[in-house]
Amino acid sequence: MSESAVSEQAGSELSARAEKLDAEDELAPLRARFVLETPDGTPGGAAVYLDGNSLGALPVGVAERVDDVVRREWGALRIRSWEESGWWTAPERVGDRIAPLVGAAPGQIVVGDSTSVNVFKALVGAVRLARGGAGRGAAADRDQERDRNRDRDRDRDEILVDATTFPTDGYIAASAARLTGCTLRPVAPADVPAALGEGGDRTAAVLLNHVDYRTGRLHDLPALTAAVHAAGAVAVWDLCHSAGALPVGLDAHGVDLAVGCTYKFLNGGPGAPAFLYVRRELQERFDSPLPGWNSHVRPFGMRPEYEPAPGALRGRVGTPDILSMLALEAALDVWEGVRIEAVRAKSLALTDFFLRCVGTYLPAGRVESVTPAAHTERGSQVALRCPDAEEVMRRLIARGVVGDFRAPDVLRFGFTPLYLGFADVERAARVLAEVVAEADAAEPPPSHPA
Numbered sequence: 001m002s003e004s005a006v007s008e009q010a011g012s013e014l015s016a017r018a019e020k021l022d023a024e025d026e027l028a029p030l031r032a033r034f035v036l037e038t039p040d041g042t043p044g045g046a047a048v049y050l051d052g053n054s055l056g057a058l059p060v061g062v063a064e065r066v067d068d069v070v071r072r073e074w075g076a077l078r079i080r081s082w083e084e085s086g087w088w089t090a091p092e093r094v095g096d097r098i099a100p101l102v103g104a105a106p107g108q109i110v111v112g113d114s115t116s117v118n119v120f121k122a123l124v125g126a127v128r129l130a131r132g133g134a135g136r137g138a139a140a141d142r143d144q145e146r147d148r149n150r151d152r153d154r155d156r157d158e159i160l161v162d163a164t165t166f167p168t169d170g171y172i173a174a175s176a177a178r179l180t181g182c183t184l185r186p187v188a189p190a191d192v193p194a195a196l197g198e199g200g201d202r203t204a205a206v207l208l209n210h211v212d213y214r215t216g217r218l219h220d221l222p223a224l225t226a227a228v229h230a231a232g233a234v235a236v237w238d239l240c241h242s243a244g245a246l247p248v249g250l251d252a253h254g255v256d257l258a259v260g261c262t263y264k265f266l267n268g269g270p271g272a273p274a275f276l277y278v279r280r281e282l283q284e285r286f287d288s289p290l291p292g293w294n295s296h297v298r299p300f301g302m303r304p305e306y307e308p309a310p311g312a313l314r315g316r317v318g319t320p321d322i323l324s325m326l327a328l329e330a331a332l333d334v335w336e337g338v339r340i341e342a343v344r345a346k347s348l349a350l351t352d353f354f355l356r357c358v359g360t361y362l363p364a365g366r367v368e369s370v371t372p373a374a375h376t377e378r379g380s381q382v383a384l385r386c387p388d389a390e391e392v393m394r395r396l397i398a399r400g401v402v403g404d405f406r407a408p409d410v411l412r413f414g415f416t417p418l419y420l421g422f423a424d425v426e427r428a429a430r431v432l433a434e435v436v437a438e439a440d441a442a443e444p445p446p447s448h449p450a
């Protein structure tokens with residue numbers, strides 16, 4: 001396919017613009033800290049990786065660190081490494097490295113288990129907290145109020161869940177509801193304040209996604225958290241698509257519990273363990289539904305009775321997945337000295353520029369962005385809808401532009417500011433225009449006038 005899909009003038013204007021933006025980009029040097037090899041034989045030159053919201057790229061140095069963990073810490077030191085190599089304390093230590101990226105003071109995050117498992121811990125824990133009056137925050141400590149509220153809080157029997165959630169959160173929420181005797185009500189995030197009102201004092205916990213995995217819509221975490229608290233309920237946020245992509249402000253906005261993924265924008269590697277945040281004031285009362293020996297106050301006491309450890313540690317369960325955890329720890333080195341605000345500014349500039357290039361290069365109406373145009377409502381991805389999305393993505397990947405397809409009709413492109421530049425974005429839009437032209441030449445899609 002020639003350049004014919006893109007007019008020469010429009011193409012050279014946007015290429016020049018990309019070059020200028022790359023030259024001004026203060027984060028550009030970070031690209032060298034990632035392994036971004038092109039698979040052999042990819043036509044069209046360098047690959048553009050726009051799937052860091054599904055699996056982040058490999059940071060330089062991680063392979064060497066994992067090799068050392070395996071050969072020296074495991075191979076030579078063996079069991080001594082639990083102490084000497086800091087394995088035992090890794091869940092809290094790595095949690096404290098993630099903390100500044102999501103606006104949390106130290107001592108509130110543990111790393112371990114998958115996001116799905118942490119959603120379970122957080123949501124069941126949230127219902128238990130709400131029934132103990134924790135959802136009322138500071139107001140719970142005013143005596144008369146407290147007595148009056150206590151009975152009502154014990155009766156809370158509803159969980160609200162993001163109706164547009166990534167499926168795993170919905171499945172886990174349904175199980176958490178069954179286990180706690182709650183009804184589960186799916187609600188679009190924007191409708192949560194109204195739904196809380198309808199429930200009276202029934203709602204115990206609300207589980208929301210910070211950024212919608214499909215559309216890339218960013219939800220209003222401060223306002224929604226405040227609404228949840230005003231109803232005396234407990235807020236659980238899933239940060240899978242915001243951790244490492246934009247400022248979250250967990251402490252500043254009084255979020256109760258949060259979970260997040262480390263293999264997306266935090267580049268921890270396939271299957272890297274997730275994290276669980278429990279706000280400091282709630283830790284004493286956080287009653288995990290998975291109280292394993294690793295969260296015991298004296299794990300080596302081998303007692304028959306469970307007594308939870310203080311602080312974030314009570315979010316632990318069993319033996320941590322050390323190889324993945326230490327790969328993640330090494331991957332987090334790239335964040336040294338990087339401000340998440342700078343990452344956010346670049347992310348918005350990248351997605352703006354991508355939308356502009358797509359608007360210029362593609363025939364009008366051929367794709368429709370389902371990602372909000374407003375910066376306050378946009379995460380770090382662009383989702384484009386088109387009827388033949390599956391086929392278009394297949395062709396894109398064959399040309400080295402890697403995004404993903406989400407059923408039924410969404411092309412999803414994730415933008416990781418640490419290793420993507422504006423020239424990458426321009427190239428991706430150009431190749432998209434070319435493969436769309438190819439696809440139309442092969443078989444015009446029904447909604448597209450021939």
Ligand SMILES: *Cc1c(COP(=O)(O)O)cnc(C)c1O
Binds near residue numbers: 168213240
């Ligand atoms: C990626 C993602 C998950 C992944 O859960 P795992 O247990 O790691 O497979 C969960 N929730 C959301 C919103 C996600 O985007």
